[in-house]
Amino acid sequence: MAFFMMKQHQKMLEGIKNIIFDYGNVIFEIDFPRAQKAFEKLGIKNVESFFAHKGHSSLFDQFETGTISAAEFRDGIRKAADNDALSDQQIDDAWNALLIGVMDGNHELLLKLKEKYRTFLLSNINEIHLARVHQHLKEKFDLEGNEGFFEKIYYSHLVGKRKPSPEIFRQVLDENNLKAEETLFIDDSPQHLKPAAAMGIRTYLLTYPDSIRKVFEELL
Known part of the structure; x- marks a missing residue:
């Protein structure tokens, strides 16, 4: 073999x-389920459709093409979680959870x-x-x-x-x-x-x- x-x-x-x-x-190495679990903890529902390896919200496409800023991305996460009180650090930590090394x-x-x-x-x-x-x-x-x-x-x-x-x-x-x-x-x-x-x-x-x-x- x-x-x-x-x-x-x-x-x-x-x-x-x-x-x-x-x-x-x-x-x-990256781990998509880790980010999904982190997003769930922020209050985001339906994470499988919101963010996954083979498909995700247009928010991520916009951020990855530079058409929205980091601040606008974080506001998009707050909206998806229906929680305006989420801090920048909480959002960044959740988003970076998939990064292993x-x-x-x-x-x-x-x-x-x-x-x-x-x-x-x-x-x-x-x-x-x-x-x-x-x-x-x-x-x-x-x-x-x-x-x-x-x-x-x-x-x-x-x-x-x-x-x-x-x-x-x-x-x-x-x-x-x-x-x-x-x-x-x-x-x-x-x-x-x-x-x-x-x-x-x-x-x-x-x-x-x-x-x-x-x-x-x-x-x-």
Whole structure:
């Protein structure tokens, strides 16, 4: 079985010169149920439809594309919880509950891959989460950010687009003169892979207990 998987991974990388990585649950571990439980404690009902891996309130899309501010996002959470007394800190703590940390060995692997491929980060993220991610990187790894691991980083709230919009994939390809057929995109969300695949980008769905370490370390 392991030999078969290695052959699959080798075939996946044939002709590949560029790799675009998602961040959450590809490099940095996240846990959606933790955030759902935290939102429930704030008083939000129907959290499965309000916030989940495969679907959520438009509030999150707006925040992840930078069309609303952190203050407006927090007001949206207060409205959803029907509780104007919720503090900024309570809301931020609940929202950040899903952030666990960088998976062991991923930074080292990314540096190895950067020597062989042009690597990019493409993440649906927002102002509050990015601040917490940077705090984690500083406290655990003494890093100021992710810039050392990639040629270029695309954070959705800073570029004004988010996956699965085809426009954000087109931007990454065009700005860096990448050929779709020479590019691999790795993400943990099937809905994000479809538009990339439609553009000719090779895609790989990363699902637990799979990891980028299992995919790449045996090939390096």
